[in-house]
Amino acid sequence: MKIEEKKIGERQVAYITYKGPYDEIPTLMGEVVGFIMAKGLQMIGPPFGVYFNSPQEVPVEELMYEVAMPFAGEAEEEGRVKIKIVPAQLVLSTIHKGPYSECGMAIGAIAEYAYKNSYEIIGPPMETYLSDPNETPESELLTEICFPVMKK
Numbered sequence: 120m121k122i123e124e125k126k127i128g129e130r131q132v133a134y135i136t137y138k139g140p141y142d143e144i145p146t147l148m149g150e151v152v153g154f155i156m157a158k159g160l161q162m163i164g165p166p167f168g169v170y171f172n173s174p175q176e177v178p179v180e181e182l183m184y185e186v187a188m189p190f191a192g193e194a195e196e197e198g199r200v201k202i203k204i205v206p207a208q209l210v211l212s213t214i215h216k217g218p219y220s221e222c223g224m225a226i227g228a229i230a231e232y233a234y235k236n237s238y239e240i241i242g243p244p245m246e247t248y249l250s251d252p253n254e255t256p257e258s259e260l261l262t263e264i265c266f267p268v269m270k271k
Contacts, residue, residue, distance in 0.1 A: 120213050120225065120228050121213060121214075122211055122212070122213045122228065122229055122232045123211070123212055123213070124209065124210070124211055124212075124238075124268075125209075125210060125212055126207060126208070126209055126210075127207065127208050127210055127265070128207050129204060129205065129206055129207045130163070130164065130189040130204070130205050131189065131190060131191070131202065131203075131204050131205075132187040132188060132189050132190065132202070132203060132204075132205055133151050133154055133155055133160075133187065133188055133190055133194070133200050133201070133202055134151065134185045134186060134187035134188070134200070134201055134202075134203065135147045135150060135151055135185065135186055135187075135199045135200055135201070136183075136184075136185045136201070137183075137184055137185070137186070138180075138181065138182065138183050139179070139180055139182060140179040140180065140182060141174075141179070141182060141184075141219075144168065144184075144186055145252075147186045148166055148186050148188075150199065150200065151166070151186055151187065151188045151200055152166070152188060154194075154197060154200040155188055155190050155194075158192070158194040159192070160190045160191065160192035160194055161190060161191040161192055162188055162189070162190055163189045163190055163191050164188075164189040164247075165247050165248055165249055166186065166187065166188045166247075166248050167186075167187055167188075167245055167246060167247040167248065168184055168185065168186050168187070168245065168246050168248075169184060169185045169187070169243055169244070169245050170182075170183075170184045170243055170244050170245075170246070171183040171184060171185075171243050173223070175223075187205075208242075208267045209267065209268055209269060209270075210245075210265040210266060210267050210268060211229050211232060211233055211238060211265065211266050211268050212229075212263055212264065212265045213225050213228065213229060213263070213264050214249075214261055214262070214263055214264075215261070215262045215263075215264055216258075216259065216260070216261055217257070217258055217259075217260060218257045218258070218260065219246075219252075219260065219262065222246055222262055222264055225262075225264040226244050226264055226266075229244075229264060229265075229266050230266070233266065233268055237270060237271040238268040238269070238270060238271065239268060239269050239270075239271050240266045240267070240268055241267050241268060241269055242266070242267035243266075244264060244265065244266050245264075245265045245266075245267075246262050246263070246264055246265075247262065247263040247265070248260075248262055249261040249262060249263060250262075
């Protein structure tokens with residue numbers, strides 16, 4: 120597994136913060152994309168999720184996460200869909216190929232790499248979804264896994 124340091128630029132995102140099972144992600148993502156399309160905004164990158172806890176730590180109904188989509192243009196928040204600027208950040212990144220349910224292995228590998236290479240993890244993991252699960256077999260899905268870091 121190749122892990123690399125890279126910088127992600129500042130971006131404006133539409134997002135929903137949610138508490139509950141991960142099987143709600145497709146519905147939430149659809150809501151965010153629907154918001155962007157209804158407002159005539161331009162999507163400028165793949166969707167991503169930020170995960171504040173994990174199924175190993177809490178029951179599924181206590182899972183906390185955000186689903187987000189970068190966009191260009193101006194819009195007012197509406198309902199559950201909020202808007203924010205995500206600042207530029209230094210991350211450790213790897214690409215996971217396979218089912219979303221197996222991304223935990225990549226998260227663990229990045230955490231171990233950070234520890235062994237004098238990085239401090241300064242935020243929750245982020246998964247950027249590079250493949251459309253409606254068009255890609257589960258075994259072929261590509262997900263970029265990142266942790267925001269700073270060099271010690």
